[in-house]
Amino acid sequence: MQRRIYLDNNATTMVDPKVKALMDPYFCDHYGNPNSLHKFGTEIHPAIADAFDKLYEGINARNEDDIIVTSCATESNNWVLKGVYFDEIYTGKKNHIVTTEVEHPAVGATCKFLETLGVEVTYLPISQNGIISAEQVREAITPKTALVSIMWANNETGLIFPIEEIGAICKEKGVLFHTDAVQAIGKIPVDVVRANVDFLSFSAHKFHGPKGIGALYIRSGVPLTPLLHGGEHMRGRRSGTLNVPYIIGMGEAMKLACDFLDYEKEVIGRLRNKLEDALLEMDDVFVIGDRLHRVPNTTLISVRGIEGEAMLWDLNKAGIAASTGSACASEDLEANPVMVAIGADKELAHTAIRLSLSRFNTEEEIDYTIEVFKKAIQRLRNISSSYGA
Amino acid sequence: MAKNDLIGGALWDAYSNKVSQRMDNPTHLGVLTEDDAKVKDAKLVVADYGAEACGDAVRLYWLVDKNDVIIDAKFKSFGCGTAIASSDMMAELCLGKKVQDAVKITNLDVEHALRDDPDTPAVPGQKMHCSVMAYDVIKKAAGIYLGKNEEDFENEIIVCECARVSLSTIREVIKLNDLKTVEEITNYTKAGAFCKSCIKPGGHEERKYYLVDILRDVRAEMEAEKLKENIQKSASGELPFKEMTMVQKVKAVDKTIDDTVRPMLMMDGGNMEIIDIKDTSDGYIDIYIRYMGACNGCASASTGTLFAIENVLQENLDKNIRVLPI
Numbered sequence: 001m002q003r004r005i006y007l008d009n010n011a012t013t014m015v016d017p018k019v020k021a022l023m024d025p026y027f028c029d030h031y032g033n034p035n036s037l038h039k040f041g042t043e044i045h046p047a048i049a050d051a052f053d054k055l056y057e058g059i060n061a062r063n064e065d066d067i068i069v070t071s072c073a074t075e076s077n078n079w080v081l082k083g084v085y086f087d088e089i090y091t092g093k094k095n096h097i098v099t100t101e102v103e104h105p106a107v108g109a110t111c112k113f114l115e116t117l118g119v120e121v122t123y124l125p126i127s128q129n130g131i132i133s134a135e136q137v138r139e140a141i142t143p144k145t146a147l148v149s150i151m152w153a154n155n156e157t158g159l160i161f162p163i164e165e166i167g168a169i170c171k172e173k174g175v176l177f178h179t180d181a182v183q184a185i186g187k188i189p190v191d192v193v194r195a196n197v198d199f200l201s202f203s204a205h206k207f208h209g210p211k212g213i214g215a216l217y218i219r220s221g222v223p224l225t226p227l228l229h230g231g232e233h234m235r236g237r238r239s240g241t242l243n244v245p246y247i248i249g250m251g252e253a254m255k256l257a258c259d260f261l262d263y264e265k266e267v268i269g270r271l272r273n274k275l276e277d278a279l280l281e282m283d284d285v286f287v288i289g290d291r292l293h294r295v296p297n298t299t300l301i302s303v304r305g306i307e308g309e310a311m312l313w314d315l316n317k318a319g320i321a322a323s324t325g326s327a328c329a330s331e332d333l334e335a336n337p338v339m340v341a342i343g344a345d346k347e348l349a350h351t352a353i354r355l356s357l358s359r360f361n362t363e364e365e366i367d368y369t370i371e372v373f374k375k376a377i378q379r380l381r382n383i384s385s386s387y388g389a
Numbered sequence: 390m391a392k393n394d395l396i397g398g399a400l401w402d403a404y405s406n407k408v409s410q411r412m413d414n415p416t417h418l419g420v421l422t423e424d425d426a427k428v429k430d431a432k433l434v435v436a437d438y439g440a441e442a443c444g445d446a447v448r449l450y451w452l453v454d455k456n457d458v459i460i461d462a463k464f465k466s467f468g469c470g471t472a473i474a475s476s477d478m479m480a481e482l483c484l485g486k487k488v489q490d491a492v493k494i495t496n497l498d499v500e501h502a503l504r505d506d507p508d509t510p511a512v513p514g515q516k517m518h519c520s521v522m523a524y525d526v527i528k529k530a531a532g533i534y535l536g537k538n539e540e541d542f543e544n545e546i547i548v549c550e551c552a553r554v555s556l557s558t559i560r561e562v563i564k565l566n567d568l569k570t571v572e573e574i575t576n577y578t579k580a581g582a583f584c585k586s587c588i589k590p591g592g593h594e595e596r597k598y599y600l601v602d603i604l605r606d607v608r609a610e611m612e613a614e615k616l617k618e619n620i621q622k623s624a625s626g627e628l629p630f631k632e633m634t635m636v637q638k639v640k641a642v643d644k645t646i647d648d649t650v651r652p653m654l655m656m657d658g659g660n661m662e663i664i665d666i667k668d669t670s671d672g673y674i675d676i677y678i679r680y681m682g683a684c685n686g687c688a689s690a691s692t693g694t695l696f697a698i699e700n701v702l703q704e705n706l707d708k709n710i711r712v713l714p715i
Contacts, residue, residue: 307444309469313401313412350444383418383473385448385465386441 003319005365009206010155010183010298010356011323015249016208022252023210026245034242035233044244051251055215058254059181059200060191064220068238069213069247073182074106075227076201076216077149079238080178081110083224084147088176089119094146098175100124100132102156102338107149107180120144130157130289130342134165141169147176152184156338156354157289158298160188167196176222182206182214186257187264187295198222204246208358209253213246260359268357269296271366275355276301278370282377284387286348288339297357302339302348305387306380311353314376320369323354347386403513404470405505407478412470417480419463421450431460436530439522441467447476449483449526453534457487471512471519475499479523492531492542495553496524517551517583518594548598551583556598563607571600630707631674638666642676645705650698659684661698664715674710676702690714 006014026047032040034048055067070076081097088094099111101123111121122140124132137148148170153160163179170177178199184190186207192200199222203214216238218224224237231239276299279285284304303311308324315322339349355369381387404412426433431452439446445468452461462480466473479499483491499520503511512519528539545555562568562577571588575581581600586592589601622628623637630641642663654660660681667675678698680690687694691714699712 305441305467307441307468307472310412310473313470316401317413347441349442351441383415383465384467385437385446386467 003368005320005361005369007355007357007361007369008321008323009358010158010354012205012211013208013358014360015205015210016253016256018256019209019249019252023245023249026248031244034244047248048242048244051248054251054255058185058190058258059202059217060193061217062193062220065192066218066220066234066237068216068218068234069242069250070216070238071212072205072214073104073180073201073203074214076199076214077104077106077178077180078110079216079227080199080201080224081107081114081147081149082227084176084178085114085117085119086225087223088146089114094144096120096122096142096144096146098122098124098137098140098145098148098150100126100150100161102126102154103149103151104155104180104182107151111149124150126338126342128342129293130154130159130338131161131293134162134169137166138169138173141173141175145173145175147178149178149180152179152181152190153187153295154338155183156352157300158183158187158294158356159289160184160293160295163195163197170198171196183295183298185254186260187297189261192217192219199224204250204253207253207257208360209250210246213243213250215250263359265296268359268361271361271363272297272299272355272357274363275299275357275366275370279303279373282374285377288342288352299355300338301353301355302351303353303377304348304351305384306377307350308352310380310383311351311376314380315353315369315372318372318376320372323356324352400513400516401470403510404474404516405503405509405511407503407505408471408474408511411474411477411503415464415473415477417463417477418465419450420465421452421461421463425461426452429460430454432534434530434534436526436533438526438529439468444468445472445519445522447472447522447526449476449480449530451483451488451530451534453488457489457534459483459486459488459491468519468522469516471516472522474503475512475520475523476526478502479520479527483527488531488534491527494524494527496520496551497553499523514551514583515585518586521550546598548596548600548603549578549580549583549587551587552579552581554578554580556603559600559603560607563604564611567611568604569608571604574600574604631668631709635666638674639663641706642666642702645702646698649701649705653697654682654684654694657684657687658682659687672709674707675713676710677713677715680714 030044032044034041034044052067061067070079097111097114097119099107099121115121124136124140126132141148148166150161150166152163167177176198177196179197180201181190182201182203183206185202198219200217201214205211226237226239228239233239233242273291276287279301280287286302288300288302312322312324339352421433423433429452431454434451434453436449447468448465450463451459454460462483464476464480466476482494482498482502500511500517528542531542532539545557548554548556548559559574559578559580563574566577568574568577571581581588586594587596587600589599619628619634623633630638633641651660661678661684662681664677664679669675684690684694695712695714699710702710702712
């Protein structure tokens with residue numbers, strides 16, 4: 001049987017077997033609707049309360065704050081942007097949003113949509129070190145700014161944005177602050193109080209929870225028009241029957257993610273560095289972003305002369321799952337927007353390969369990956385018209 | 390959009406076995422040199438197309454003998470699996486052909502040659518552009534050999550490069566079949582069915598011509614032509630009331646009323662005006678009128694007078710006219 005090595009954990013992660021075990025009884029044994037008055041419903045309450053405790057603890061939310069369960073971070077991001085539109089912009093109070101050029105499409109595409117409704121959006125460019133500065137945010141804020149929405153860590157490069165400083169500026173200026181923390185949770189400590197965030201989005205499947213469930217943190221007292229109307233679930237903030245097993249799974253996944261933070265930093269960080277170092281030994285191989293400012297599991301590697309999808313093809317043949325930053329494997333062929341924004345060598349924009357590790361990867365897998373990678377570089381550079389020609 | 394489109398991914402599953410095999414083991418990969426040319430008493434042609442910065446690049450090598458026949462062909466490629474496989478097939482298709490014939494190889498020929506069976510595309514739609522690049526490099530090579538520009542080999546303006554559909558074909562199909570949507574153009578011509586870059590701006594490649602613009606312009610031309618024809622028919626009295634423009638309808642109704650009805654009403658101190666004309670979904674033409682002067686409040690305004698007005702309009706203009714006083 002062929003080996004299967006999963007190094008695409010920024011796309012999604014394996015559900016931790018402990019998470020799955022905790023979810024299992026809530027499909028067939030304890031399947032009541034928690035909003036029901038009878039015992040089938042009420043007997044579930046303690047498990048849901050326990051899951052919420054883990055979520056609140058995981059991001060250091062206060063009891064008076066809200067963490068509303070959503071279907072994913074995309075929904076959470078849409079909710080914040082569209083909710084703020086209805087609360088602050090549609091009413092004519094304000095008309096401006098500040099974000100970055102490298103947000104996930106869940107933020108970027110939603111901003112583009114809001115622009116069609118007359119909203120002014122400032123897309124901050126990242127610097128050559130791959131991030132934005134808090135001062136850029138300060139300069140972009142105007143009296144008409146309703147919201148600042150900036151990711152905590154970038155999905156392609158793993159680079160960490162200065163969220164605490166940005167949060168402090170937004171607080172000082174009286175502007176709402178949202179962060180998409182989907183790539184930060186489980187990789188670095190996330191503390192909503194220290195960071196002064198008003199809204200924070202995350203998805204369970206990025207930290208070994210199930211797919212199709214996420215959450216939105218809303219600081220106490222901050223209004224937000226619901227995205228989904230229709231019932232009294234979550235006190236009317238987000239209608240829709242609670243996804244009980246998944247909420248329980250997300251809670252446990254959050255707890256485990258926090259428990260493994262040190263492991264992530266020490267062990268996964270070391271494996272990532274080992275992989276990077278080995279590949280950097282080869283000619284014309286580059287890593288995007290300073291290692292010290294990245295989440296420990298991510299590396300975005302460019303191999304001159306090899307188009308990203310071609311490299312993915314060879315890795316896949318050897319059983320290794322990675323991702324291309326060049327988007328060539330998807331339906332559009334635009335160059336990696338992060339690499340373009342960084343202003344990196346334009347020739348390299350289509351050569352990026354993202355490798356993202358998890359706590360389930362082993363040293364032996366990394367050794368094998370290095371070996372496969374080196375062979376693939378050799379083979380594909382031999383085909384390449386742009387390398388060594 | 391359809392059920393199968395709702396699930397993403399599986400791009401590689403849509404590659405034919407031939408594409409996969411040639412990606413893994415390209416048979417015509419390599420370089421040809423002046424020394425190779427000397428040995429075979431041939432001319433070396435080296436052509437580049439695309440660039441690494443654009444995401445795809447290919448270099449084609451030919452050895453061409455004194456009779457213009459391509460006796461050897463090799464390639465190098467910076468690109469994805471389909472770019473490598475189609476470059477490999479492109480090189481193979483060139484072999485043994487005269488340069489003047491090789492230039493007739495299109496991307497569709499390359500794609501068809503990569504199929505495992507004649508009815509199943511070798512690559513998914515969004516990857517068709519990779520075979521286009523292979524086609525473009527042939528033109529480049531032929532241009533170098535024959536001392537011509539690439540454009541000299543293209544008589545038509547090509548809008549959809551994946552399906553090789555020209556501007557004139559698209560314009561003609563829209564006009565002949567009264568097409569109203571881009572989807573209809575795609576169904577009739579396959580233009581826009583593959584990588585979709587030619588549909589509208591914002592695709593993965595910028596284009597000079599987009600289907601949305603062509604459709605808009607041709608429809609505008611068709612409307613203008615129709616209006617012109619309409620005016621001519623109207624002037625010669627050949628235009629049926631139903632086909633008139635709204636302005637023409639109002640004028641025609643007014644003229645009929647002026648000629649036959651209004652004098653009669655005015656004799657009794659009354660009058661009327663047309664408020665609106667509407668084509669109904671069930672095939673009638675409803676004409677809304679308002680009575681004026683003595684007609685206002687007259688007992689026969691909703692019976693005899695109304696029927697008389699309706700009859701006159703039905704006989705003179707269209708039997709489906711209904712008159713509705715408001």
